[in-house]
Amino acid sequence: xxxxxxxxxxxxxxxxxxxxxxxxxxxxxxxxxxxxxxxxxxxxxxxxxxxxxxxxxxxxxxxxxxxxxxxxxxxxxxxxxxxxxxxxxxxxxxxxxxxxxxxxxxxxxxxxxxxxxxxxxxxxxxxxxxxxxxxxxxxxxxxxxxxxxxxxxxxxxxxxxxxxxxxxxxxxxxxxxxxxxxxxxxxxxxxxxxxxxxxxxxxxxxxxxxxxxxxxxxxxxxxxxxxxxxxxxxxxxxxxxxxxxxxxxxxxxxxxxxxxxxxxxxxxxxxxxxxxxxxxxxxxxxxxxxxxxxxxxxxxxxxxxxxxxxxxxxxxxxxxxxxxxxxxxxxxxxxxxxxxxxxxxxxxxxxxxxxxxxxxxxxxxxxxxxxxxxxxxxxxxxxxxxxxxxxxxxxxxxxxxxxxxxxxxxxxxxxxxxxxxxxxxxxxxxxxxxxxxxxxxxxx
Ligand code: GLN
Numbered sequence: 001x002x003x004x005x006x007x008x009x010x011x012x013x014x015x016x017x018x019x020x021x022x023x024x025x026x027x028x029x030x031x032x033x034x035x036x037x038x039x040x041x042x043x044x045x046x047x048x049x050x051x052x053x054x055x056x057x058x059x060x061x062x063x064x065x066x067x068x069x070x071x072x073x074x075x076x077x078x079x080x081x082x083x084x085x086x087x088x089x090x091x092x093x094x095x096x097x098x099x100x101x102x103x104x105x106x107x108x109x110x111x112x113x114x115x116x117x118x119x120x121x122x123x124x125x126x127x128x129x130x131x132x133x134x135x136x137x138x139x140x141x142x143x144x145x146x147x148x149x150x151x152x153x154x155x156x157x158x159x160x161x162x163x164x165x166x167x168x169x170x171x172x173x174x175x176x177x178x179x180x181x182x183x184x185x186x187x188x189x190x191x192x193x194x195x196x197x198x199x200x201x202x203x204x205x206x207x208x209x210x211x212x213x214x215x216x217x218x219x220x221x222x223x224x225x226x227x228x229x230x231x232x233x234x235x236x237x238x239x240x241x242x243x244x245x246x247x248x249x250x251x252x253x254x255x256x257x258x259x260x261x262x263x264x265x266x267x268x269x270x271x272x273x274x275x276x277x278x279x280x281x282x283x284x285x286x287x288x289x290x291x292x293x294x295x296x297x298x299x300x301x302x303x304x305x306x307x308x309x310x311x312x313x314x315x316x317x318x319x320x321x322x323x324x325x326x327x328x329x330x331x332x333x334x335x336x337x338x339x340x341x342x343x344x345x346x347x348x349x350x351x352x353x354x355x356x357x358x359x360x361x362x363x364x365x366x367x368x369x370x371x372x373x374x375x376x377x378x379x380x381x382x383x384x385x386x387x388x389x390x391x392x393x394x395x396x397x398x399x400x401x402x403x404x405x406x407x408x409x410x411x412x413x414x415x416x417x418x419x420x421x422x423x424x425x426x427x428x429x430x431x432x433x434x435x436x437x438x439x440x441x442x443x444x
Contacts, residue, residue, distance in 0.1 A: 122156055290323065
């Protein structure tokens with residue numbers, strides 16, 4: 001598959017030919033179930049779009065029955081931005097329902113298959129976006145990351161996935177899951193393409209009240225893999241990861257040393273606190289965000305005798321099991337009797353996590369961390385919701401603290417890719433990309 005950088009040099013007729021060819025390839029790989037729908041928005045380099053980002057005139061369902069038939073009435077800001085840059089939406093990709101999950105098994109369209117091993121999950125929730133890039137049926141894709149949903153599927157499928165600083169990319173037109181955590185970001189074939197796509201979608205947007213109104217400097221034209229950086233490694237973090245992850249971690253450290261970076265050991269609070277704080281926060285926000293799906297304003301509406309019955313039947317029939325679980329738990333932690341004990345406490349822990357990263361970043365430029373405790377797992381292997389939540393242990397701290405991070409393939413194990421992530425300071429995406437480019441180069 002050609003890279004985004006190469007595609008940007010194509011002439012219009014060449015892009016049209018490329019798309020025809022791409023359609024054939026997509027058809028050949030239908031069994032992956034990675035695209036929900038293949039549609040061409042118009043002239044431009046085709047980019048795959050996760051099904052929770054609005055494209056004017058296209059159905060947007062967040063892989064949920066409750067939104068079936070809902071047509072987006074406007075473009076998300078990121079869509080307008082890619083159109084302005086000569087790119088265009090080409091197909092909607094599969095995902096966990098409302099981006100809640102780590103395996104793309106909870107979609108109302110059925111699971112997506114990992115192109116590297118058909119018995120394993122592609123990761124989630126942006127599993128479709130990662131699978132299409134890894135399978136060579138998309139040049140690049142957009143995903144969203146609330147607690148790892150760009151970085152973890154990228155790691156499981158063997159591509160590059162980047163989560164920008166909170167506030168860097170507009171959330172306008174992204175179906176909200178956990179509004180204080182959500183960010184849209186690129187999934188690509190390599191680090192440079194990630195920087196290019198990141199540049200295209202970033203910047204202040206007055207339509208998003210949490211968008212950061214600060215100066216934006218392009219990163220892709222300033223990439224410098226020769227910078228010597230101070231990179232923190234976290235021994236107390238990786239001791240619980242699988243052997244394949246630990247091996248990849250050692251390999252990455254050696255490669256970074258060879259590139260001339262300084263490696264120092266840092267200590268981060270036990271990541272089990274991240275899990276608790278994240279799931280309380282994300283579920284609380286999800287329960288309020290998803291209250292809008294009432295059968296009146298969007299998509300699916302159940303037959304009923306009166307309004308109250310219509311609300312409850314629509315929601316009972318429209319939402320899947322995991323989404324319902326989160327609405328219930330989220331409502332519980334926000335209820336007056338438990339608000340202080342759970343929600344407020346989670347916010348306090350979130351603050352501690354943020355402060356801790358801040359302290360570590362006084363001394364280092366980047367932190368090297370696993371993305372997941374293991375390589376892509378088998379379908380159905382996570383037996384309980386808690387087991388699934390625990391697999392997010394390495395990614396969610398970054399969202400709680402609002403930091404930028406990039407996941408890239410570092411090693412292979414059992415024929416599957418092993419990805420690791422580099423985490424950076426707020427709004428210091430330049431260093432994140434420089435470090436990642438240097439690591440990518442060293443591993444070639
Ligand atoms: N797996 C996490 C969750 O289920 C993260 C999902 C995401 O980033 N959208 O909440």
